[in-house]
Amino acid sequence: MNLAIVLVAAAVVALVIILRLAVKQNLQVKGSSDLAVTIHPIDVVAFRNLTNTAEDDYLRRRLPRADFRQVRRERLRAMVAYIQTAAMNAAVLIRVGEAALAAGDPRIAQAAEQLVNDALLLRRNSTVALARIYIALAWPNSGFAAVRVIDRYEQVSGSAMLLGRLQNPAAAVRLS
Amino acid sequence: MLQAHSPLWNYLWVAPNVFLFALAFLIRRRGLHKQFPVFQIFAIVTAIEQLAVYAADVIPSISGVMFWRIFWVSLLIEAIAKFALIGEIFGFLFVRYSSLANFGKRAIQGLGILLVAVATIAAAYAPVDNPHYSVISHAHILDQSIYLIECGLLVFIFIFAAYFHLTWNRIPYGIALGLGISACVHLGTWAVIANGGLLNQRPLLDFLNMATYHLCVLIWCYYLLVPQKEATKSAVSLPDNNLAIWNRELERLLQQ
Numbered sequence: 001m002n003l004a005i006v007l008v009a010a011a012v013v014a015l016v017i018i019l020r021l022a023v024k025q026n027l028q029v030k031g032s033s034d035l036a037v038t039i040h041p042i043d044v045v046a047f048r049n050l051t052n053t054a055e056d057d058y059l060r061r062r063l064p065r066a067d068f069r070q071v072r073r074e075r076l077r078a079m080v081a082y083i084q085t086a087a088m089n090a091a092v093l094i095r096v097g098e099a100a101l102a103a104g105d106p107r108i109a110q111a112a113e114q115l116v117n118d119a120l121l122l123r124r125n126s127t128v129a130l131a132r133i134y135i136a137l138a139w140p141n142s143g144f145a146a147v148r149v150i151d152r153y154e155q156v157s158g159s160a161m162l163l164g165r166l167q168n169p170a171a172a173v174r175l176s
Numbered sequence: 177m178l179q180a181h182s183p184l185w186n187y188l189w190v191a192p193n194v195f196l197f198a199l200a201f202l203i204r205r206r207g208l209h210k211q212f213p214v215f216q217i218f219a220i221v222t223a224i225e226q227l228a229v230y231a232a233d234v235i236p237s238i239s240g241v242m243f244w245r246i247f248w249v250s251l252l253i254e255a256i257a258k259f260a261l262i263g264e265i266f267g268f269l270f271v272r273y274s275s276l277a278n279f280g281k282r283a284i285q286g287l288g289i290l291l292v293a294v295a296t297i298a299a300a301y302a303p304v305d306n307p308h309y310s311v312i313s314h315a316h317i318l319d320q321s322i323y324l325i326e327c328g329l330l331v332f333i334f335i336f337a338a339y340f341h342l343t344w345n346r347i348p349y350g351i352a353l354g355l356g357i358s359a360c361v362h363l364g365t366w367a368v369i370a371n372g373g374l375l376n377q378r379p380l381l382d383f384l385n386m387a388t389y390h391l392c393v394l395i396w397c398y399y400l401l402v403p404q405k406e407a408t409k410s411a412v413s414l415p416d417n418n419l420a421i422w423n424r425e426l427e428r429l430l431q432q
Contacts, residue, residue, distance in 0.1 A: 003301050007324065007367030014331045021334045024352050094341040117275035122281055123340055132328060154243035 039089045047082045049076055076137050087126035099144040180379050188386035189230050192393040197223035218257040225250040244311045255322045259356035262329050268348035291328040295321040302370045316370035323363035330356040350399020354392035361388040
């Protein structure tokens with residue numbers, strides 16, 4: 001009977017999740033016209049420094065073991081904050097891209113599709129990177145590289161910029 | 177009223193399957209069967225199979241053991257149709273997202289293996305009430321196992337879509353919603369039945385199952401037959417302020 005209780009509890013939780021997500025999905029569809037775009041800027045250079053393995057090696061050599069672990073944990077926590085922000089930006093860009101897909105202009109639609117796919121990859125990489133960071137937080141001496149997240153973030157930024165330029169040519173920027 | 181073989185009981189067993197069969201016919205007439213071939217097969221197979229089990233239940237010449245054998249076979253057929261339908265829903269969700277399709281496929285395959293393992297363990301711990309009529313207990317356990325796997329897969333699809341902000345097409349969403357609600361409620365009731373709980377209130381659990389199934393058929397009818405309201409979609413442009421912030425960040429990166 002204990003098994004039945006566990007399974008019934010699991011079924012109730014599953015039902016609540018499905019209904020909640022269904023309501024959220026409906027609200028999203030209704031609210032897609034007044035999409036509130038809130039993209040938080042990210043200092044990519046600072047993020048790149050944080051994920052630089054050479055810096056980690058330098059700190060490992062220069063600091064006592066206990067100090068290094070503490071510094072490493074702080075750097076990892078900072079990384080988490082950056083990646084969470086990048087993932088949230090990606091989520092917003094997915095919605096922006098989805099909304100832009102409805103545009104009649106095939107160039108905008110193509111740019112929007114590219115943006116959505118890049119943002120999805122960023123979100124996937126962010127999830128994997130966060131999982132790895134949390135593991136690294138438990139074992140600060142282990143190696144960790146989040147380079148793929150940075151690379152993907154830059155790619156998403158490029159896609160968003162291209163879409164922005166296509167939708168609003170007046171706001172085009174110089175990329176030299 | 178809430179007794180086996182009462183008018184309500186008969187209605188709840190027969191009506192949803194008649195509706196489902198009619199729905200299969202109507203989606204063929206509307207040409208939707210080309211888009212959702214598995215759902216059409218699922219609707220036909222499930223309706224016929226459920227009506228056959230109903231007939232086996234009410235025809236006096238069919239023995240109890242024979243009824244449970246028919247029930248067993250119908251369960252297996254229904255399970256195959258349901259998992260094929262989940263595959264169709266999954267395919268529809270990812271059709272537009274090529275960058276995520278492989279990741280999603282690998283994730284759902286891994287989860288499927290895990291759910292089969294969990295369902296096997298749960299089945300191993302479920303009691304067999306009467307060894308002389310083990311076919312009944314085994315049918316209940318099989319039901320529990322099928323709904324456990326189905327429920328897990330559908331919850332995963334919903335969570336995955338929400339996490340990645342994937343946009344559902346209306347019809348696959350409606351099919352998934354109905355199937356998901358049905359799977360959760362049936363998992364709960366079959367878990368209780370398979371583990372020997374609420375022995376005196378089995379008809380109530382049957383009513384709960386049948387009413388839920390009826391509701392789900394109505395959900396499918398709504399999503400497949402009621403046309404979607406044409407939303408006036410205007411392309412959303414990125415706000416200038418945010419674009420500037422992005423551009424500033426990028427310029428800073430490029431100047432390094």
